Amino acid sequence: MNTTNTTTRRQFQLGLLALPWALSLPAAHAHGDQHGKAASTVVKEQKPWGIAGEPGAATRTIDIRMTDDMKLSPNHLEVREGETLRLRAINKGKVMHEIVLGTGADLRAHAEMMKKHPGMEHDEPYMAHVPAGKTGDIVWTFNRPGDFEFACLIAGHFEAGMRGTIRVKPKA
Structure with a gap:
């Protein structure tokens, strides 16, 4: 038996073994899709910049406008440690935009x-994908x-500059 046929057969067998595992993975959404956060349970995982909040706990809503000139407005937010915000991303452009929270790195x-x-x-x-003319909340x-x-x-x-900063001030 030649080596090429043996290798191909092994690859095929490994692929068959992996198939049940791959089929058990949850379906994911692409950037172009309308994400259905309301229909799914939000996983609360502590991140260096905070944790997913409860909608009823939001103390204020901040509208962040996104435009096709690659601007976010406002592009700086001041927050108190422990504050829960609703960040409402408003896409005023004609193309898909998103807002993602995180560290600079x-x-x-x-x-x-x-x-x-x-x-x-x-x-x-900590992400909101927003089609043109729509809004999304974090x-x-x-x-x-x-x-x-x-x-x-x-x-x-x-790279075009569509970003902003968040300063979280320590509790008083």
């Missing part, structure tokens, strides 16, 4: 990944003081 790394994989699929409570509890960021990570938007 996390957002830069994610932006690089998005350039390599523009159709990357994901949906996290409800977030900023339970750690520090300087963080928010940005649109769709390929090219981050």
Whole structure:
């Protein structure tokens, strides 16, 4: 038996073994899809910049306008440690935009990944993907003081300057 046939047979067998596992994975949403956060349970995972908040606990709503000139307005937010906000992303443009919360390093790394994989699929409570003319909400509890960021990570938007800063001030 030649080596090529043996290798091909092994690869096929491994693929068959992996198939049940792959089929058991949950379906993900692409950036172009309308994400259904309301229909799914939000997983609350502590991040350096906070944790997903309960909609009823939001003490204020901040509208963040997104435009096709690659601007976010406002582009700086001041928050008190422990405050839960509803960040309402309003897409005033004609193309898809998003807002993603994180550390500067996390957002830069994610932006690089998005350039390599523009159709990357994901949906996290610290992200809002917003089609043209629509709105999307992030409800977030900023339970750690520090300087963080928010940005649109769709390929090219981050590099064009579509980002802002968040300063979380320690409790008084």
